[in-house]
Structure formats: C-alpha cells, structure tokens
Amino acid sequence: MAAAMEMSEADQIKTFKDFLVQYNKLSELCFNDCVHDFTSRTLRSTEEKCILNCMDKYLRTNQRVSQRFHEFQMIANENMMALAQKSGNPS
C-alpha cells in the first residue's frame, strides 16, 4: 500500500515535470514567433492575440499528431502480432 502510494507520488512528480517542460517549450515558441517589438514594456493586443492563437494551434497540432501516431502504432502492433502468429504455428 505504502509502495503504491509512493509510486503514485513519483508518477505525479514526473507528470508535473513533463507539464513544466511542455509549458516552458510553449512559452518559448510563442514568444519567439509572436513578440518582435520592444518599443514598449507591455504586450500589444496583436501580440496577445498571436500568443493565444499560437498556444491553441500548438495544442491542436499536438492532438492531431498524437491521433495519427497512435493509429500508426496500432497498425504496427497488429502487423507484429500477425507476424508472430505466422511464425508461431506454420501450417
């Protein structure tokens, strides 16, 4: 029980770490792509809009890539299973 709790805590820390890495990456990407003008201290409304769109688009990109990635993985797994069955019992 204690081991399971500890495990989940380690998992939680890992998830949080992954989240922070993603968060930093997203900030860097959208900052680099959207903010070019340093004549004022505050974000312009166009920059703000760009950043929000950038974030949304990146998340949608990630979602779509993840869908396709899993489809390909499923197909690869099925092929492996078929191959294993074929070589397992030669008829």
Add this chain to the structure above:
Amino acid sequence: MMSDMYNRLVGACHRKCIPIKYYEPELGKGESVCLDRCVAKYLDVHERIGKKLSNMSQGETEDLTKINLQDKK
C-alpha cells in the same frame, strides 16, 4: 525513449507545417493534411533508419566474429 521520439515528432511537424503567422487558433485544412503526412513520413524515416542501423551493427558483429575466427586459426 518513446516520449523523446514523440516530442521530436511534434516539434518537427509543427515547425514544418504551421506557419508562424498565428491569425487563427484552429488548424487549417492544409495544415491538418500536412501534419498527417508529416507524421507518416517521420515514422517511415524512423523505421528505415532503425533497420539500417540494425543491419550495420549486425554486419559489424559478423565481421568481428570472422576476424576472431581468423585470429584463432
């Protein structure tokens, strides 16, 4: 290891398919199709390189065993 590959995949396809002008939050049709193809191609490249590498290392181990056998003679 797999998640490293996945993160690189997302990074590469985002860089190649999404223009840096963020006028709208949705993915456009062209962008979506580009992403689909990008994933397919990336995984194809990944597989080919994996095969090539494993062939190379197999060839190397074969060469090594040959050399070892010759040394013994």
